[in-house]
Amino acid sequence: FEKFIIRMRKYFDIISLEQAIQDIHNKNIIFRPRVALTFDDGLLECYTIIFPLLEKYNLKAAFFINPVSIDNQDDSFTTNFIKNNLRVNFKKKFMTWSMIKEIKEKGHVIGSHTTNHLELNALNEEILTKEIIDSKNIINSRLDINCEYFAFPFGTSNFFDKNAVEMASKTYKYSFTSGSYGKYFFNGRINIFSRRHFEINWRFRHIIYFLSKNRL
Numbered sequence: 001f002e003k004f005i006i007r008m009r010k011y012f013d014i015i016s017l018e019q020a021i022q023d024i025h026n027k028n029i030i031f032r033p034r035v036a037l038t039f040d041d042g043l044l045e046c047y048t049i050i051f052p053l054l055e056k057y058n059l060k061a062a063f064f065i066n067p068v069s070i071d072n073q074d075d076s077f078t079t080n081f082i083k084n085n086l087r088v089n090f091k092k093k094f095m096t097w098s099m100i101k102e103i104k105e106k107g108h109v110i111g112s113h114t115t116n117h118l119e120l121n122a123l124n125e126e127i128l129t130k131e132i133i134d135s136k137n138i139i140n141s142r143l144d145i146n147c148e149y150f151a152f153p154f155g156t157s158n159f160f161d162k163n164a165v166e167m168a169s170k171t172y173k174y175s176f177t178s179g180s181y182g183k184y185f186f187n188g189r190i191n192i193f194s195r196r197h198f199e200i201n202w203r204f205r206h207i208i209y210f211l212s213k214n215r216l
Contacts, residue, residue: 001050001200002053004204005053005057008035009057011211012032012033012035012211013030013032013033013034014034014035014036014057015034015035015060016036016061016062016109017038017060017062018109019034021174021193024193033211033212036061038061038062038064038151038195039061039062040064040151041064041065041069041086042063042064042069042070042094042095042100043092043093043094044092044093044095045092046063046095046103047100047103051102051106051108054108055106060107061108061109062108062110062111062149063100063110063111064150064151064176065110065112065113065139066085066113066117066135067112067115067135067138067139069094069117070094070095070096070097070142071097072094073093078091078092078093078094085117085118086117087154097142097143100142100143101142101143110139110147110149111139111148111150111151111172111176112135112136112147112149112172113151113153114132114135114153115131115134115135116130116131118131118153119153120132120152120159120160120161120164121159121160121161122161123164128163128164132167132168132171133167133171136150147172148172148173149174149175150168150171150175150176151175151195152164152175152177155195156177156179157177157179157186160177165189165192169192175191175192175193176192176193176194177194178195178196178197181194181213181215182214184216196211198210
């Protein structure tokens with residue numbers, strides 16, 4: 001990750017999520033490409049690896065978390081949550097609330113990634129409320145903040161529907177998807193931004209390729 005930061009800074013200015021939103025909404029003229037970093041799922045490596053290096057290089061980022069997994073050290077739960085909810089195949093642990101509070105106090109954004117990292121398709125209002133609204137309330141209570149940022153699980157529009165979009169838009173100031181890389185906004189909604197997903201172990205030139213395309 002440190003090598004990634006060093007290489008990225010040769011090509012881009014790494015800015016905060018708040019600055020990126022301001023740049024886009026104000027149509028600010030910039031002379032060097034800018035990138036805002038976001039990290040999903042609240043994995044322990046966000047605290048042990050990513051956070052210290054962001055601090056070392058005086059960078060700010062955003063972390064989107066699922067409250068149900070935070071502070072949960074039960075190996076059986078963690079294994080099942082990663083396999084069934086995140087739908088990936090690795091064995092990792094999650095951050096604690098005290099870790100997230102420390103990250104927040106250093107000026108990084110903490111956002112919601114739903115309560116349980118579910119697909120937000122065809123859910124009834126009760127479950128949708130639990131995933132979108134309750135997750136915000138838990139984060140607010142635990143961190144004493146007003147959580148204004150939300151990231152849809154799995155990112156692309158195949159995994160959420162109109163009802164989820166409407167509830168997220170009413171609950172949060174800004175929401176984030178992935179996909180639609182050619183545009184800043186999802187379906188023209190100026191409070192829902194399209195993120196670009198990549199993995200740290202991709203070839204660096206592959207990452208540069210994804211980030212080099214102009215956006216509308």
